[in-house]
Amino acid sequence: MELGNISQPVYGPGPEAPGSSTPGLVVMAHGFLRLVQPNALPIGMPALCCLFFFFSQLLLYELGFLVCMAIGLIFIILVPLVGCCFCCCRC
Numbered sequence: 422m423e424l425g426n427i428s429q430p431v432y433g434p435g436p437e438a439p440g441s442s443t444p445g446l447v448v449m450a451h452g453f454l455r456l457v458q459p460n461a462l463p464i465g466m467p468a469l470c471c472l473f474f475f476f477s478q479l480l481l482y483e484l485g486f487l488v489c490m491a492i493g494l495i496f497i498i499l500v501p502l503v504g505c506c507f508c509c510c511r512c
Contacts, residue, residue, distance in 0.1 A: 457485035 441447050460482050480487075 457489060458482070459485070
């Protein structure tokens with residue numbers, strides 16, 4: 422096994438993003454994920470006394486997804502309701 426020059430190491434290129442035929446969509450998806458979930462995952466097993474603190478941190482971690490889910494549910498309920506009112510209550 423050859424180590425090469427230890428006093429002056431030669432580093433290779435860093436990790437690269439995988440090639441894609443749709444780089445615009447990849448950038449948009451990563452931007453959305455960074456917007457929705459900017460916080461790091463709280464790691465570690467909590468003790469029983471600070472379980473509430475752990476769950477509050479976990480809720481903060483998932484807050485972006487919960488907001489997106491609430492907006493989606495509102496659209497799922499409101500769009501058919503408004504469409505039905507528009508179709509049934511035409512003057």
